[in-house]
Amino acid sequence: MYKFLLAFFIVVTSTTGAAEPSQVQAVSSLTQELSAKELVTKIETQYQGKTSHGRTKMLIKTRHWQRTLEMESWSEGRDKFLTRILAPSKERGTCTLKVDDNIWNYLPRIDRMIKIPSSLMGESWMGSHLTNDDLVKENKIDQLYKLAIIASSTERITIEGIPLPQAAVVWGKIIYVVDPQKLIPIYIDYFDEEGVKVRTINFSEPALIDQRWIPKVMRIIPLEKPEEFTEMQYIEIEFDVSLSDGLFSLKSLRNR
Amino acid sequence: MIILRIAYRNLWRNKRRTQLTMIAMVFACSLLVFSLGYYDGILWNLINNATEKENGHITIARPGYVDAPSINSNFLPEAFFDEIGKEPINNIKGYCSRVTTFALLSSGPESKSQTQPSEIMGIDPVAESKLSKLADCVVEGSFIKGNEREIVLGRGLARRLKAKPGDEIILVSNGADGSIASEILILAGIIDTGEELRDSSLAIMNIREVQQLFVLGENVHSLRIFLEDPLSAKEVAKRLQKRTKSFEVTPWHSIFPQISSVLGIWFGMQLFTMAIYYAALAMITFNTMYMAFLERMHEFGVMRAIGLSRLKLSLLILFESFIIAGISGLIGITIGTAANYLLYYHPIDLSHWFDNLSWGGSFIKIQLFCVPGWSTTMMPFLAILVLGILVAAFPAFRLLRLKPVEALREA
Amino acid sequence: MNTVELKNTSRHYQSGSLVVKAVDQVDLHLKKGDFAVLAGPSGSGKSTLLNLIGGLDRPTDGEVYIDNELLNDKSDEQLSRERLEKIGFIFQAYNLIPVLTAYENVQFIMQIRGIPEKEHREKIMPLLKELGLEGLEDRKPPELSGGQQQRVAVARAIVLEPAIILADEPTANLDSETAVNLLQIMKQLNEEKNVTFLFSSHDPMVIEIAERVISMRDGKITRDERK
Numbered sequence: 001m002y003k004f005l006l007a008f009f010i011v012v013t014s015t016t017g018a019a020e021p022s023q024v025q026a027v028s029s030l031t032q033e034l035s036a037k038e039l040v041t042k043i044e045t046q047y048q049g050k051t052s053h054g055r056t057k058m059l060i061k062t063r064h065w066q067r068t069l070e071m072e073s074w075s076e077g078r079d080k081f082l083t084r085i086l087a088p089s090k091e092r093g094t095c096t097l098k099v100d101d102n103i104w105n106y107l108p109r110i111d112r113m114i115k116i117p118s119s120l121m122g123e124s125w126m127g128s129h130l131t132n133d134d135l136v137k138e139n140k141i142d143q144l145y146k147l148a149i150i151a152s153s154t155e156r157i158t159i160e161g162i163p164l165p166q167a168a169v170v171w172g173k174i175i176y177v178v179d180p181q182k183l184i185p186i187y188i189d190y191f192d193e194e195g196v197k198v199r200t201i202n203f204s205e206p207a208l209i210d211q212r213w214i215p216k217v218m219r220i221i222p223l224e225k226p227e228e229f230t231e232m233q234y235i236e237i238e239f240d241v242s243l244s245d246g247l248f249s250l251k252s253l254r255n256r
Numbered sequence: 257m258i259i260l261r262i263a264y265r266n267l268w269r270n271k272r273r274t275q276l277t278m279i280a281m282v283f284a285c286s287l288l289v290f291s292l293g294y295y296d297g298i299l300w301n302l303i304n305n306a307t308e309k310e311n312g313h314i315t316i317a318r319p320g321y322v323d324a325p326s327i328n329s330n331f332l333p334e335a336f337f338d339e340i341g342k343e344p345i346n347n348i349k350g351y352c353s354r355v356t357t358f359a360l361l362s363s364g365p366e367s368k369s370q371t372q373p374s375e376i377m378g379i380d381p382v383a384e385s386k387l388s389k390l391a392d393c394v395v396e397g398s399f400i401k402g403n404e405r406e407i408v409l410g411r412g413l414a415r416r417l418k419a420k421p422g423d424e425i426i427l428v429s430n431g432a433d434g435s436i437a438s439e440i441l442i443l444a445g446i447i448d449t450g451e452e453l454r455d456s457s458l459a460i461m462n463i464r465e466v467q468q469l470f471v472l473g474e475n476v477h478s479l480r481i482f483l484e485d486p487l488s489a490k491e492v493a494k495r496l497q498k499r500t501k502s503f504e505v506t507p508w509h510s511i512f513p514q515i516s517s518v519l520g521i522w523f524g525m526q527l528f529t530m531a532i533y534y535a536a537l538a539m540i541t542f543n544t545m546y547m548a549f550l551e552r553m554h555e556f557g558v559m560r561a562i563g564l565s566r567l568k569l570s571l572l573i574l575f576e577s578f579i580i581a582g583i584s585g586l587i588g589i590t591i592g593t594a595a596n597y598l599l600y601y602h603p604i605d606l607s608h609w610f611d612n613l614s615w616g617g618s619f620i621k622i623q624l625f626c627v628p629g630w631s632t633t634m635m636p637f638l639a640i641l642v643l644g645i646l647v648a649a650f651p652a653f654r655l656l657r658l659k660p661v662e663a664l665r666e667a
Numbered sequence: 668m669n670t671v672e673l674k675n676t677s678r679h680y681q682s683g684s685l686v687v688k689a690v691d692q693v694d695l696h697l698k699k700g701d702f703a704v705l706a707g708p709s710g711s712g713k714s715t716l717l718n719l720i721g722g723l724d725r726p727t728d729g730e731v732y733i734d735n736e737l738l739n740d741k742s743d744e745q746l747s748r749e750r751l752e753k754i755g756f757i758f759q760a761y762n763l764i765p766v767l768t769a770y771e772n773v774q775f776i777m778q779i780r781g782i783p784e785k786e787h788r789e790k791i792m793p794l795l796k797e798l799g800l801e802g803l804e805d806r807k808p809p810e811l812s813g814g815q816q817q818r819v820a821v822a823r824a825i826v827l828e829p830a831i832i833l834a835d836e837p838t839a840n841l842d843s844e845t846a847v848n849l850l851q852i853m854k855q856l857n858e859e860k861n862v863t864f865l866f867s868s869h870d871p872m873v874i875e876i877a878e879r880v881i882s883m884r885d886g887k888i889t890r891d892e893r894k
């Protein structure tokens with residue numbers, strides 16, 4: 001779950017604030033000549049604001065229950081990310097901090113912090129269909145996969161990603177479909193080691209914000225339970241805000 | 257019937273021989289009942305060491321739960337009892353309610369805390385103390401006593417968390433409604449179930465607290481039935497299952513297939529033992545019976561001469577043998593069963609002299625423990641009756657073809 | 668009417684190449700009420716003849732009739748029945764079932780005959796009294812003297828009022844006084860109840876009492892005289 005969340009934040013942050021219109025044009029015209037890796041890197045890095053601050057809604061639907069969380073989050077570059085639950089009130093104040101490959105959770109009810117050990121990175125984040133691993137790895141597609149364009153048109157380019165040998169990735173393959181005009185992802189399919197499609201992330205409702213297209217909604221569908229999903233939608237977001245010193249530290253988790 | 261009376265009286269004719277025959281029969285029969293009871297005792301030990309520790313003899317859960325546990329496959333115990341009717345079987349010792357879920361546990365100072373995934377088992381400490389042997393597995397500290405926020409950890413899990421009794425254990429998970437569950441618990445004790453793999457993830461809490469923490473209300477994930485006779489689990493489960501579709505009733509056999517597979521061999525072993533005991537007995541008794549038979553030829557001739565039919569004469573010898581076998585059998589099973597009852601209620605511990613044996617995830621306690629049982633009593637009894645008839649079959653056959661004139665000539 | 672009728676009856680034994688003619692072409696008629704003795708030396712065929720008449724043995728040749736019924740054709744089971752209903756047997760010794768009392772030994776035959784239990788006592792007790800066995804009815808054979816045992820055997824043989832009582836040397840194991848005593852009792856029964864008796868003996872004192880003496884030698888009847 002975390003992975004998607006982070007990816008979503010990154011996508012949101014980068015599209016909304018980071019780039020100038022002229023750059024967008026330039027990138028668009030360049031896509032045909034770019035390699036797959038360059039294209040993905042382009043998409044991902046251009047979404048990087050220096051910093052961001054926003055509010056998101058996360059809807060989790062499972063066979064047994066459905067719930068909506070509202071969260072406030074901050075990011076700095078690719079590697080620092082903090083989110084805090086605003087609603088429901090029972091969980092208000094629950095925080096997740098990611099710095100590099102480490103994730104901590106803060107639980108206000110018991111006033112305790114827990115570092116997620118590497119062995120538990122595959123566990124669900126906040127009961128959603130994202131894992132802790134997703135938070136850490138989602139924004140590094142260009143670094144973890146060997147990418148190749150396998151189909152392309154003016155509307156969409158299909159990129160296949162095979163994990164690099166040294167990358168500790170749980171997937172066997174991904175199919176990354178992007179819109180070269182708007183420079184946004186359309187969907188990503190995840191395949192397991194046997195080549196069976198196990199998960200899809202759909203990006204939808206593209207909106208032009210600060211002259212950049214960003215998908216406002218991201219839906220994660222685990223294919224073994226197709227009736228379930230986690231959907232994230234941003235409510236508001238601002239970029240290149242000044243963030244207080246030590247925001248991405250354990251101390252700030254508790255003080256917030 | 258006169259034949260029966262003669263048969264019965266004949267037993268006391270040569271008292272010593274009858275007594276010797278009967279002593280042999282009583283000895284073999286009682287020893288056999290005892291041996292079969294002892295076999296069952298070993299089997300019970302084997303089964304109960306595996307089942308009574310934690311699993312119970314029968315698991316009641318929502319369909320599919322046993323194979324794929326999910327926090328959402330829960331139910332109100334009342335729902336089950338409403339459907340089945342309470343106390344449907346008289347050999348039930350009791351029920352344990354269980355809740356099982358997963359959580360992250362961590363311990364130690366925040367800066368270098370250890371975090372481990374674990375299986376949280378919510379138990380009712382009162383019911384468990386009566387039925388399961390979980391509390392006996394505590395190797396350090398104490399079991400759940402019903403105090404607030406207690407947790408008991410498997411030995412391996414405690415080691416990984418570097419936690420000692422009295423330490424704080426942090427629990428984080430998601431409740432049945434998806435909400436975040438978190439709690440600070442106090443490590444009450446450390447448990448060693450004998451299964452290393454399980455001990456490296458098992459954590460036990462009071463079921464009330466687990467239900468609250470994981471938003472389960474009064475619901476449970478399973479009911480564990482504990483029986484007096486573990487061997488009856490399959491029938492009981494079948495009977496229960498017939499009465500319900502909304503629950504799955506699983507006997508221990510499918511949870512401990514290795515132990516279940518012994519059952520067939522066991523019965524075979526019992527039959528084999530019976531065959532050996534009785535083969536030896538048949539050889540002894542046949543001899544004495546046949547000697548007695550030969551000595552009475554003249555008498556048989558007289559009976560035939562005065563008009564007794566050969567069929568009735570054959571019956572006479574069959575009855576004699578049958579009565580000896582029957583009386584000996586009754587005495588034998590009485591002695592054997594008495595011994596079994598004695599050792600059932602007062603087993604003798606032999607572990608000072610022998611090491612315990614480990615088998616199939618369970619271990620066999622070396623003790624003199626017997627289980628009196630209907631079949632282990634009746635089988636030897638019925639078999640000795642059959643033996644009585646078989647031993648007399650040859651003499652009886654000879655009587656059918658007896659020539660009175662020849663018989664009479666024997667002095 | 669003949670109670671017993673033998674027509675040219677033989678019983679030969681084949682032992683190796685030798686043929687032993689235990690009974691050889693015997694013709695014999697016994698009438699109701701006869702009190703006859705088979706006299707003859709040892710090996711003359713007395714026992715064999717009695718067994719043939721009693722249906723315990725089958726003749727190798729000739730015919731045996733009891734109450735005008737041919738025994739030759741009957742099966743073993745039918746012969747059993749015949750013995751039970753028409754013949755009383757008394758042997759030399761060990762006639763009784765050792766585990767039953769005197770009373771029960773007599774009763775035994777009534778039971779296998781299927782006579783209702785309530786009739787037993789009224790029939791057995793007077794009979795035992797008549798035979799001088801009063802007060803001994805609950806004794807078992809080992810607790811009775813040889814003569815008493817033989818008298819119980821007589822009681823058992825007679826209780827169902829058979830057509831004939833066959834006695835193979837009934838007195839051989841008794842001293843002569845007791846022997847004569849037993850014979851007199853039998854004679855008395857013969858006279859009072861008109862029971863037919865055929866017994867074997869080589870005791871002259873016993874032979875003396877008989878009304879008809881049938882002498883045998885080498886399987887043949889050599890003399891048959893009535894007194």
Ligand SMILES: Nc1ncnc2c1ncn2[C@@H]1O[C@H](COP(=O)(O)OP(=O)(O)OP(=O)(O)O)[C@@H](O)[C@H]1O
Binds near residue numbers: 687707708709712713
């Ligand atoms: N089963 C047999 N096989 C061969 N020979 C036999 C058999 N039974 C009897 N005999 C012979 O038949 C003859 C008649 O025997 P049986 O017993 O009838 O004589 P018996 O007159 O009764 O003599 P005893 O006064 O000694 O009793 C004897 O020579 C005897 O050896």
Ligand SMILES: [Mg+2]
Binds near residue numbers: 714715
């Ligand atoms: Mg003779």
